Amino acid sequence: MPTSPSEAFDLAVIGAGPAGLAGAVTANEAGLSVALLDSAAHTGGQYFRHPAPALGTGRPQALHHDWPAYAALRARLAASGVRHLPGHHVWTVTREAEDRWTVHALTGTDGEADEPVTVRARAVLLATGAYERQLPFPGWTLPGVVGAGGAQAMLKAGLVLPGKRVVVAGSGPLLLAVASSLATAGARVPAVVEASGYLGYARRPRALATNPHKLLEAAVHGSALLRHRVPVRTRSVVTQVHGTDRVEAVTVARTDRHWRPVPGTGRRIACDALAVGHGLVPQIELATTLGCATRRTPDGTTALDLDDLQRTSVPGLWAAGEPGGIGGWALARTEGELAGLAIAARLVGRPPHTGGRLRGLRRDRARMRAFAEAMAAAHAPGPGWTRWLTDDTDVCRCEEVTAGRVREAARDLGAHDARTVKLLTRAGMGWCQGRMCGAAVACLAAEGTADGGVAEGIVPPSAERRPLAVPVSLGALASRPEPEPGPDPGLAPGLAPGLAPESGPHHPPTG
Template identity: 75%
Template structure:
């Protein structure tokens, strides 16, 4: 294992969620030295987020599905951490560059330590191969009142519960689109929240047109049945083809308006109904987090849900030699798919570094690819079923903030399109500053692109940015300084403490 900053790891893995963990333990078991970088202090990513040990949770698995899969990965990590994996927690990766100083096939991962740049220290990690397992972030679509305190992301509500053991409110409406809503609602209800309704903008009939794909993924049907039973047990009503089109309240959420939608997600006049609540958990699916990859020039593809994902080959390779990706970066598909892709990527990397074709791994690779393809097919069905319709922009009035960071309203964006001739999100950004704030368009990017598009649909977007996360000038200045040795972190406690 590398002992100094000038040494090379065999592979650097960015992201310690399902895909990154699977890739790390598989690569280490195949004899590779691994640097595993993640922003969090604990492994597991968003899906397997769990309470800090100081909270004293004795049953973290109660808030998770497939906890046994994570436990297995973590035990494997513990067995190889002393010999094959250097875990670098609390590392915010802001760029990756090709290392052409003395080895054209090496990569340098640039990171800073510290929470949100507070007391940050620059770190560089060099490796012969790169595996990007950076996951995804929530996609949000704005509506009147969405900036009120008490409106949180659906995934954010689940993160609050999993990591902090707190609820966003006592009476929580869950709304948006996608299967995450069912998981969030059942978790909140199980934890003691009153959930008046799950408001799903799409429907579930789209799945029925793909019975063969459903039959090939029985574990997904089982998950849906578990969530459905939990909601039925807690008396939670699921309202399909509906959306929260307004939030009401003075200092925080007091109620929401739920309206019926037509097939294009346009609100049906006269169908608005007021639902009392003190919190709203809302999300419209997930968007792959691919900034590091696109900065390297990796090719992307339009995903079925209107987002952009990385274009990957059968062995998880990107279009850039030496760079692999796994998990949500290739399209949102869940933890089990991510685990399979992480393992497949690690096998491919090991074969490449040893000069052997991956096919020499024989039947296991073929079986792994079949399992990956089966789950990826389901992910495509799921993405298409919950793709936002173009009519959602009818929810917005001109005073609705679209870009929260820069306080740019829907009216200003429409003015840029109709009066100033903007036809794409980049031009709208230049004219209004929408997407130029702290989040760099992660919250508003999809909405701005949709409002700028003449057809109203959400066009895929994959901007190339030199910096994946905000960094200080001091971190940039460190590029001219000698390399900094990363400090590995010890094993974390994940069994509840």
């Protein structure tokens, strides 16, 4: 349901996953008027994605381990005064003045509606989630290769499997969840191929001891894999996909501690699908466009630098969940509730640090964030992964840029960062705007440096600062309303609202 152009709210929440849901209902229960915008038709985000009612499933909770917690959040939303705006694709956020923000969105399944929508608010909470990190390999463009999270989404939302025999590969705890879900749903899973190991968690025993529920989750997934006789191969990677019109098999090889394939260890495994992913990347484009400070996470991604009340470095802008670093749905819910309380306190003029509920949330957040950091460190990609790329491997699928062209730009033209490679090869200029190839391009560019990127580990792509977070038509841009008059102390002269200059070392310039 679109909003009236003149309608304004105390708080606009972008994203209706666990963080956004918790933040919206908490702020509303504290007395704020709240608009909750999300691109999907249903709440829940990626984690609690569930089938449409038309599919006739009677027990969507069977596909989730924590459905009661989501159901409780959904019930709070239904009982609240939050204005839920599904099918709203937010393409930019602008600050018109202090305590005056405008959220710009397109409506429809894919944002194809003719009329753009604007939502005005006194504060904004970003709960935009994350997307999968993909590291390419020969054959990864064949039909039948899907993201690990994509395979889980197919099952949860569409009740379909990516294939009958599905190899699950990459790195990170998501692999165990995906493999157990696929096996339980009837797929044959020949192997789970984990590039890292699980001993890295032992280096942070305190994080494990204070988060026993994480060990329980691992035990649940592990028992499912044992029950379905699914082997888990650690320190191994898929180095090639075989097939003509579709996946027919994969080659799995052992790796050293830098993720370099060990010669002579390749083994072919027959399958008709491959679900692959190497962790998640915080979705922070809206925030970096506004000049928010960022930090580098232990697994080489870029996340927002937040304080203990979920505030970004830009006044009036909060964030919760994966934009602050990948940590799972329970942490996202806690951070959303914490942000909702902090925003309510700020807008009504109360001291934000008072109250036992808020102190408890901050303790829970610190405990779960410590485990998230341990998880990121344990599954951080090693720099040697580029050794499995042949020069004719497509790296940028949208623009069909090969690894050889990226290496040539780095070796012969001095392109040692993702932005320069993009300007010389068009890698990252396609429909996904570098979400699929950004990490790979940055790593290949680093091969041309003195240490080949090994000394610093995986080299992340620069934090992108684009004024458009999703594709938007020229017609929608032309119909964007003029900002209300009034000075904005956060903007330099000559800059449009929302395109603040960079400040500090956190924001390397990008194209």
